[in-house]
Amino acid sequence: MNDDIDPLETREWLEALDEVARHSSPERASFLLQELTKHAKERRLRLPPAITTPFSNTIAPQEEKMMPGDLFMERRIRSLVRWNALAMVMRANDNDEGLGGHISSFSSSATLYDVGFNHFFRGTADGHPGDLVFYQGHSAPGMYARSFLEGRLEEAQLDKFRREVDGGGLSSYPHPWLMPDYWQFPTVSMGLGPIQAIYQAHVMKYQQSRGLVDHGDRNVWCFMGDGECDEPESLGAISLAGREKLGNLHFVVNCNLQRLDGPVRGNGKIIQELEGVFRGAGWHVIKVIWGRKWDPLLERDKTGLLQKRMDEVCDGELQNYKYNGGAYTREHFFGKYPELLDLVAELSDEDIMYLNRGGHDPYKIYAAYAAASEEQERPTVILAMTVKGYGTGEAGEANNETHSLKKLDMESL
Template sequence: MRTTDDVTGAASAGGGAGTCPGGSLDLETLAAVERRVLWLATSVIDHANRVRPNPSGLKVGGHQASSASMTSIMTALWFAQLGREDRVSVKPHASPVLHAVNYLLGELDESYLTTLRSFGGLQSYPSREKDPDPVDYSTGSVGIGATAPIWGALARRFVNTRFGGGGSGRQYALLGDAELDEGACWEAVLDPAVADLGEVVWVVDFNRQSLDRVVPNISATRLQGMFAAAGWQVITVKYGRLLRELFARPGGDALRARIDEMTNPEYQRLLRCSADQLRERLPGSGPGRETIAGLLSQLDDRAVVAVLRNLGGHDLGALTDAFARIDDTRPTVVFAYTVKGHGLPTAGHPQNHSALLTGEQMQQLAERVGADPADPWARFPEGSAEAVLCERTAARLRREDRRPQQPPSLPEDFGRTPSGKGSTQQALGRALLDLTRQAPQAARHVVTVCPDVASTTNLGGWLNKVGTWSPTQRRDWFADDAETILHWREQPGGQHIELGIAETNLVGLLGELGATWSRWGTPLLPIGVVYDPFVGRALEPWSFGMYAGGQSILVGTPSGVSLAPEGGAHQSVITPSIGLEQPGCTSYEPAFALDVEWCLLAALANLGRPGGSSAYLRLSTRAVDQALAHVPADSAARERRRKQSVAGGYLLRRHHDPALTIAVTGAMVTEALAAADRLDQLGVGADVVCVTSPDLLFRAVQARQGLQDGPDWILDQTFPRERARPLVTVLDGHPHTLAFLAGVNGMACRALGVTGFGQSGSPEEVYRYHGIDSDGIVAAALDLGTGLR
């Protein structure tokens, strides 16, 4: 337990009466509410595991100890601190506490209290989209819920400077100390964009236990120093009123020094001791032993046991005082020392993480907190001080419904037909610039985000056009430098946000930018651009953002082994199948610049609205001759091609007498067409299908088989039954991404792609190495037995 409570602001010695918005606070009433919250949270878990029938016999689970650890903090925060505009991310294992609080505030119907972790009931962890009561941030993936309020604060500031109406208020994250092991936390803390976010407040439930054990070497002093070095205000709430009063007595300094220098495991073991054992063990063997023993002799047995557990994270006065000292000019972290399982028989036990109270223990808890096991969901009597506090708190926190604005209308086609050679990555930058010219109102809602790769992913023109976002105007010192091509004009009206090199930060912000339509009623069209090989690194927080209702576009570029000279370290293999398999997202891998434009506009049109979804575009730096697209000149035929492109694919080349079909995705279209030409010379005709979205084609297959709702017309136009032939699929990625196409018409198939780590070389060498060059395609076609041995 090595630290002091003098690090940048300890709790006031007196504890104080505490105040809440609008007046003074009665700590006795608050303590009564805290006891009821503890009972309700514990009972919700107990009912799910011990009362509700469980025919399957599978463990239901829940975290009574983790919830008890947070009860004081959450009671003090909700009933004495929060304002209407504040938002809170609650650590995953404290979700029953959140539901208990919402129930007392009238925001959750009693019928849901018996449904924890049941189908359609209260979710295992807080969920914005699936829980029936108010949840500000979805949590569940450790570390991501902690950082979400940071990106929520940044997203709201963007909305306010660009459009207004985002409101104000603090963004709280309640997290366990073990969450600070997650790199995502420190990547967010250290990003330069975070240092000025004074509305961000982290409250750390510092119970020094993880899932498996007491953490032996966790050091609050080290953690506090890391936050302080990043520019955060650090507030420590270590000891409660009883301990502070004891420290003030003669000999109290020796006791304080003993506890301060005690290791975490020794302290936790003492929590499990009787009064007699504490009188023997707590004084230790140092020079202050006799002094400490004398101090303890002044206390009765009950006080000896209680005083060691009297930590600041369970002292309502100390907590409210700490919250009152938050400095809104910089981010703040509050270290609140707690006992895991506080108030329960399992308190401090090293294996209490998933421990459940027995029926007898629940009865004893009810007696101690003044609850009735026969009526476990009883509210406070009408007119009581506790009921009045709940009513006033509910009125103070009740938010007005914000009706989401209609997203801006978007064109479906700019009407331009690209020519010459170009890559899909270049097409992204051009499409964004075209949007500013042809649909300026929609373009105003676009915000791009990069982790220091804007220039290398062809966003330079867009960035120069719209400027970089900053909450305040900053001088561009290179504005008069003729050799500077990329200009960083930082201003409140900018539309590009450049973060440091951390993909998790990028997608965390992307998710929150994509949620502004539901939080504050202002729809944004967020596009994040990242190197495709690092999509896997960013996937979990982006996926969680989608689960929480964030709608955005992630662009992975450059991609595949087409980035040949960069070698295997920068060549992506699994990302095409990731896009296909990711829920809440539509994946595209266009081959031509016009496909990029069409798919991007379709993806943008699906953002910022109820029922909308995200999109992933996998783009390439490999230049492709745009004439190979053979875009129809006729307006009706062009529109037919566009609809097919955004639906998943189109028949690019139609042979008069096909013996096989080649289905190709992305930059490999050049090799596919070259192989078709060579096969034609060998007397083997081939149709070539350009697959723009394996994802949408797979959904169409599922719809045709009755496994999900949706259209399947695109299959009849890309793979018509009358032209069903043996199939070769090829892409710059894992071959199983397209292998399912063999089942469209039940034909033999050879699936070509990349299944191993790459190496440096020219594209021709690398393609040959992986067997995806035109030779490989021709050989695969012949192996299908199409008439030429």
């Protein structure tokens, strides 16, 4: 980016845009920007690429829909589900060494699912045809754990996780052939869920448009991982979804920045990359990157230096900060600019450690899901940043090997 040769003029332009948005409307300000862009192209002026936005939340705090419900009860339920998922995988591997299973994937996405189950996913009660949900394959333990709390699965079934030969067991991944009364769609191998979800939403819109089936406000939800997006099937049909304006389709990408064997984009920014890909395909993109504990810092940052630091840091560094703790984050993230050290001077190292990511903040997730549900003309993708192995502490949180975590010792538990 070129240095600003006339900061005063720049500030006047920005203030003028603020005035239009404040006294006319945000829509009017957006229209003027579009007209300016069109005029610049006519004048053959060189424009910066506009496929990505700053590394920040799409929805501003003042624009977030208020989350209803008993938040403390929901957190308690979420904690129990996460614990039971972990315990189920551990017990399976204690009984049969090497049986496998995934602890860290669901631990990072538990809040994403919990908000959906509690507030957005609709079943077939009261005549509603029911929403269709494609669950990420590696998060299957979390679905079993929730069903156990609901009384839909017995403890004996959980003890047979990944052991189906003798009957009564639970399949490793969503598999309707093995568990026809439980799973609706197969989503493994990786990438099958996204491409199925797109064509499911497409067929539903086709049927609705021709009066063949009344789907009403039925939605298709698809959960996937950021590493999974490298599978050819994951993104192979997203242009069709954008072209057909599938407003009934919502992707939720759990961006925990790690794949099976290490970082997804260690020296890059996978969320920014995916934003560009989906926006280019005509999708509505909602980024849920920072939790609400960051909001006061961003509000106090009048120079934009904190946002600049967020924009320039790469995913590998973000993982390093979370793995090494608050003191390390203070020194290496905030410490790059003295002004940012002043910004967090009153925060303890523990406070900095618990500056949460958006994918673990139910308030931010609820606002994103609500915005996605209101979008009727475009498919929506929610890019939520999380921590892989969230809640497993030193045993696996943000560790490069956390995907392979199958057991924890008593101290870690």
